[in-house]
Amino acid sequence: MFDFLSDYNDPTLLGAFWMTVKLTFFSAIGSMILGTVLAAMRVSPVPLMRGFGTAYVNIVRNIPLTVIIIFTSLGLADIFGVTMGASDFGVRGFRLAILGFVAYTAAFVCEAIRSGINTVPMGQAEAARAIGLTFTQTLRLIILPQALRSVIGPLANVLIALTKNTTVAAAIGVAEAAYLMKTMIENEAETVLIGAVFAFGFVVLTLPTGLFLGWLSKRLAVKR
Amino acid sequence: MSSVLYDAPGPRAKRRNVIVSVIFFVLLALLVWFVWRTMDEKGQLEWALWKPFTESPAWTTYLLPGLADTLTAAALAMVIALPLGAFFGIARLSDHRWVRLPAAWVVEFFRAIPVLLLMLFANEFYNRWTDVSSEQRPLYAVVTGLVLYNASVLAEVVRAGILSLPKGQSEAAMAIGLRKSQTMRTILLPQAVTAMLPAIVSQLVVIVKDTALGGVMIGFTELLNARATLAAFYANVIPSFVVVAVIYIVLNFILTSFASWLEKRLRRSKRGTGAVLSAEDMEELNPAATGGTFGTGAGGSI
Secondary structure (H helix, E strand, O other), X not given: OOHHHHHOOOOOHHHXXXXXXXXXXXXXXXXXXXXXXXXXXHOOOOHHHHHHHHHHHHHHXXXXXXXXXXXXXXXXXXXXXXXXXXXXXXXXHHHHHHHHHHHHHHHHHHHHHHHHHHHOOHHHHHHHHHOOOOHHHHHHHHHHHHHHHHOHHHHHHHHHHHHHHHHHHHHHOOOOHHHHHXXXXXXXXXXXXXXXXXXXXXXXXXXXXXXXXXHHXXXXXXXX | OHHHHOOOOOHHHHHHHHHHHHHHHHHHHHHHHHHHHHHHHOOOOOHHHHXXXXXXXXXXXXXXXXXXXXXXXXXXXXXXXXXXXXHHHHHHOOOOHHXXXXXXXXXXXXXXXXXXXXXXXXXXXXXXXXXXXXXXXXXXHHHHHHHHHHHHHHHHHHHHHHHOOOHHHHHHHHHOOOOHHHHHXXXXXXXXXHHHHHHHHHHHHHHHHHHHHHHHHOOOOOHHHHHHHHHHHHOOHHHHHHHHHHHHHXXXXXXXXXXXXXXXXXXXXXXXXXXXXXXXXXXXXXXXOOOOOOOOOOOOXX
């Protein structure tokens, strides 16, 4: 019944899901870094930085991810020659897709972290200022460590959404799960079976992530 | 909160802020200059590439029909997903285990699967087992995918909306002898719908954005797909991307602004119970208050 699964070698089923995992992993790290920087900008005392952070988040959140991903391939790579140092077409698509995911997801990470900053009681920041800490010190030593612990829940949602969003990379030919499903479903007769296999794959990917991070967010929550 | 992180700037802080601002401005200006120069080098700033957008054919032939398809799919998906979502949301709150559990499975299952997979599956499903014409099929597939995913997200919104009402509401209804269905229909739902409106409008943004998937993967003739046809005709890749992105931004910005205006208005009004769900509330409510069995899926707009 599952014979058709072994007919595909480029990529194999496991290979395709491994690609999905890799896309998610690198994009998650990148967007976490960029998102934290953007969040720091959005609460900084410098109006220009606040404006930039706000503009970035509001613009990027309203563009469909598909538009961003297609743009990295047709715009950045084909027109401007930005290939992220890759000569191979597959590697190029992989790196460009990560670039797109980072740019998009960072806006959501930024908003999650900002909502976390709002959960830290005002007194904490006031006390930090009272003992003479600067803005950077207040943020780095007092606010962010507490904020990050309280936003594990929302960040878990962003991570799971990112996992599902990596399927968009299929649009620029990255050989991940959705790409393989599209090929399979067009060539094989077992439509329902194929759908079930890939649906199961994503449940397997997102279920443990959700459970683990949900448990972690309860464990690490700052008790007040 | 943000203003609590730093004091009202004194003379030294003001000077420092000015210095940081200038450095940041210079960096931004360098970035803009770099992008501008690269675009100029690649000939993307030539007026000939941008000119089509000032004339009507580009709009009437490509962009407006594409936008119409995007909006049609989004509207259809919303109209079908809402009652379906309400049904599953209420079913998840049922007192009967045999209603509650299957509803929870369905909701959590469809929230865990990428919309793109649902669209690909629906497209092939209609192709094999129904006689939907091939011109209509992409629209059907896109709407099906969007409905399945968003109905399950909206089910969570409905559930969170009902759970956000004060407990006294249903207790009072019980006290005057209303049945469970009567309580739900006449007391809880009308109030919950008001509380949910902002979250529902924000969900529209997600739907509008997701229609673009159908354009690339199953040939639905929506805005992003229309852009490809347009760029092939006028040979203006970058300008077409810029214009299409701006259309999406404006459209979704209107929706987001409407949602937050609605939220503010509802919070102010005296008629409601004061419980209002915004998109952000949903994200925060998700793990805790709505406690999904799988704990998966993003309820917020991503």
